[in-house]
Amino acid sequence: MDCLNAFLSQPSALLQNINLENEMGTSNKPPKLLRMDDYPSWANKFKTYGQTLNYETWTTVEEDFIIPKNENGENYRLSQIADADKSLFLREKKMLNLFQQAIKAEIFQVLQHNGSCYSIWHALLNKDQGNPDMRKSKIALLKKEFDIFTQVKGESFAQLIERYCYLVNEMKRLKIDKLDYEYIDKLAGALPEE
Structure with a gap:
């Protein structure tokens, strides 16, 4: 009964453990692609x-x-x-x-x-x-998204950085090359004035 009470009192911890096991795998099961x-x-x-x-x-x-x-x-x-x-x-x-x-x-x-x-x-x-046409379309979309990247109204600094990192990672994954100063300038330009 104590075990049941512990489970019912901490369901979020159990869910976090299950999600971690799915993501990383265990010695008995591989990581899961969901x-x-x-x-x-x-x-x-x-x-x-x-x-x-x-x-x-x-x-x-x-x-x-x-x-x-x-x-x-x-x-x-x-x-x-x-x-x-x-x-x-x-x-x-x-x-x-x-x-x-x-x-x-x-x-x-x-x-x-x-x-x-x-x-x-x-x-x-x-x-x-994706197929070559889809890849080409994704690349064009990411380049355009990078060009117009700016802070969205009501977005926190952490959300801005998270969105920027995701964009950069996607660009690198699709082998879209930019120089370091282009990445820095884009992020600096997206930051709020204050």
Whole structure:
């Protein structure tokens, strides 16, 4: 009963712990991708998690695994696969399991992939970056947003800095290069007179 009372008296602390576990992962589960907006930071955490857990398994993300086929072009049954290929197959399945644990079902369903870990990893990257036209549009929008960046009425200093940092990070992620003095001038110009 004391445990229930502790839970009911501090639900926000429990929610914070759950959110932290989803974001960072634990020794038993990988970090969770709940929104595509979180992909850039999630990808780094997931890569570190996967490599730390088992680097051999992580290689299935970097090299496409193709299930061996017989002379008729059909997949071999697991019992017919050579031991070396079985090892690769098992690594592929372990990493696929991690992806299924880590990626929210709604995101996983809309990814265009062939079922291999390699294709899932690249489908996530493509979904984040978009097609070339979409990327071009995003870049143009960010450049324009940077050009007109200023403090919004009623916005606190902390909110201004947070919005500015987000804008700069997005620009860097899409490889929009500005000189340091351009970043400094833009922020200085957006600050209130007082």
